Amino acid sequence: MSDNRFKIVFDGALLPGVESTTAKLNLAELFKSDVQAIEKLFTGRPVALKRDLSHSDAETYLIALKNAGVDARIEPEQPVAFSLAEAHETDSGGSDFSRPAASPYAPPRAAVGEHTAEFTTLKVFTIHGRIGRLRYLAWTLVLTLALLVAGGIISTASFAVATASPTAGTILGVLLGLALFVALVWVSVQIGVQRLHDLGWSGWLYFLNLVPVVNSIFPLLLLVLPGNTGANQYGPPPPRNSTAVKVLATLWLAFIPVMLAIVVTLGMNGYLNQLEANMDSSYESSSITSDDATDQSVTVDEEEAAQSADDTAEPVDSPEQ
Template sequence: MSDNRFKIVFDGALLPGVESTTAKLNLAELFKSSVEDIEKLFTGRPVALKRDLSRPDAETYLTALKNAGIDARIEAEQPVAFSLAETHETDSGAADFSRPAASPYAPPRATVGENLPEYAELKVFTINGRIGRLRYLAWTLVLTVAMLVAAGIISTVGFAIATASPTIAIILGSLLGFALFVALVVVSVQIGVQRLHDLGWSGWLYLLNLVPLVNSIFPLLLLVLPGNAGANQYGAPPPRNSTAVKVLASLWLAFIPLMLIIVVSLGMNGYLDQLESNVDSSYESSSITSDEDADQSVIVEEEDAQSADEAAEPVDSPEEQ
């Protein structure tokens, strides 16, 4: 073995702020092993997690371990003149993690460092995994646009069927609308839970959206609070944001004002229609009142004329009588 080879050594130390349970879960996921086997590493004795590495490979493994909360280190391999497999000994009392061992105090059997994922795999339709703030915005925008398109298609189909059979149109529209609502809720919960996992929070906290007043603040926290930089109990961090994610997230800056303009326009149109309706009603009421007043004036004039005629009739004198 040459002098330019290195190994990854771990003696049970963790990075500041990382809980032991979280670190063990991260290691179990990275090493594809069970938590019970991983616990055998936390004895306080140095353990060689990976041997015979070049310097760049050692740095790669060390970065992945630090993302999992493990405070490991790189040490240079020392040349030996005997076979580790035959003597079952390691320098400095370290055990070879990449070689199976029968001792109950030996490291797990899983090969370490062969496929240490730096980032988690993205899955949309699941409550497992993690997503960051920008990806949460991007996925939410896609979900919103898809919902609007689906609602438009359902409305168009409903109007087309209503011309033939209004009853069928109402039933079909109600069923499709309910299915769209259920799909929207399910996907929204899945995306929201993954965002909570990125913060290191339980997905059950998504139920806070059902609490009055809290549901007006809680969604803002999901958009503002940054996620955990490294791995947490819900897995490795999500991949870096792609250009598509950044573009979709930035489209919210245009989508939100557009929706506000549409809502304000609809509100103004409704207000103007109501105002016009009130003006028409007032005009009709004034016209009816004017007609009634005119009719009353005509009646009064007729009565005055009749009284004048009665007053003008001659009265017989006593002599004529």
């Protein structure tokens, strides 16, 4: 074996701030193995995770282990002489990773970096996998636009049917609106659960959106908190954000204050219209009251004038007198 070959050695050490459980889960994902088998690596003895590597390949494997939270190191390969019996025992032990290896340098069942996805596969219509913050924003914008378009189509179709039969138009609008609502909720739950997985949280926490007061804060956490940089118990990290994702996320962030401004403007207009209507009704009431008072005063004056005329009238002598 030449002197320019290297190996990756691990003796159970972890990077600062990384919990043992998290590191074991990350290694299980890298090795495509279970946590019980990964426990065999944490004995404190040095284990060669990968052998006979060039320096560049060794650096690649080391970066993968660093992302998993493992403090591994690169060491040059040293010629080691094995007997035929020892080699046979090592090969047979290597086929079952759960069995203790005869040699402390026996490799694990799967080589690091081989058959391991660097990023998770994006699947929207599922509760499995992970999506990041920007991709979550982008999908929220897409769902909002789809809701507006589908709502317009449903309203147009219902109005067209209602011109011939109001009852049929109402029934059609209710059924299509209910189907649209169920589809929107279903997709929203799926992308929300994947966003929780990116944070390393359980998808069941999505039901916090049903709790009053909490549901006004919890969605903001999904937009603000960063996801795990490495693999977690829900899989590898999501792919890097494409240009389209960044553009859609930016448009959604710009769309939110516009929507708030529209809502505030409509609310102020409604308040001003209501205030104006109240003022008009008060003015009309006061006008009616003043008119009634004028009519009453005129009537009183006419009655007094008539009474005065009766009092001042001279009596007429009768013919007999």
